[in-house]
Amino acid sequence: MEKRKCLECGESFNGRADKKFCSDLCRNAHNNKLNSDNVNYVRNINNILRKNRRIIEDLLPEETAKVSHQKLVDKGFNFTYYTNITTTKTGKNYIFCYEFGYLPIEGNFYLLVRRKVEA
Numbered sequence: 001m002e003k004r005k006c007l008e009c010g011e012s013f014n015g016r017a018d019k020k021f022c023s024d025l026c027r028n029a030h031n032n033k034l035n036s037d038n039v040n041y042v043r044n045i046n047n048i049l050r051k052n053r054r055i056i057e058d059l060l061p062e063e064t065a066k067v068s069h070q071k072l073v074d075k076g077f078n079f080t081y082y083t084n085i086t087t088t089k090t091g092k093n094y095i096f097c098y099e100f101g102y103l104p105i106e107g108n109f110y111l112l113v114r115r116k117v118e119a
Contacts, residue, residue, distance in 0.1 A: 004019070004020075006020070006021050006022040006023075006026050007020050007021060007026075007030055008021055008022075008026035008027070008029050008030040009022065009026050045081060048078050048080075048081045049081055049082070049083060049097055049098070051076060051077075051078070052077055052078060052081065052082070052097040053097040053098050053099075053100050055072065055075045055076065055077050056077075056097060056100035056101070056102065056112055057100055057114075058075075059071070059072075059075075059112055060100065060112045060113075060114055063113070063114065064111060064112060064113050065111075065112045066105070066109055066110070066111055066112070067109065067110055067112055068108060068109055068110075069108045069109065069110065070108075072102075072110065081097075082095045082096060082097050083096050083097055083098055084096050086101070086115075094113065096115065099114060099115045099117045100112070100113070100114055100115075101113050101114075101115060
């Protein structure tokens with residue numbers, strides 16, 4: 001068998017002809033490095049979505065609530081990210097972060113709502 005060098009640490013090792021790493025630790029470390037940019041991007045977006053959800057949940061004491069744009073901004077709400085948009089029969093577009101959503105209404109206000117989720 002011919003000695004090869006580990007793609008992660010550079011150490012020489014013996015093994016199967018198609019083996020690329022000296023150990024599971026090096027294989028995992030190598031793959032984690034390759035995927036870290038994508039994972040960090042997704043993690044950051046998920047953190048924003050969870051924060052948006054938490055903000056709406058905190059501002060929604062009952063079924064619905066009316067809140068100003070400025071109040072959402074002051075709490076750190078990010079309007080760029082949401083999980084889905086639901087259009088009603090009347091043509092209104094509710095924007096949701098998971099089960100919590102908002103509808104832009106007159107005067108720079110938003111109607112906050114909670115979608116009923118079946119368990």
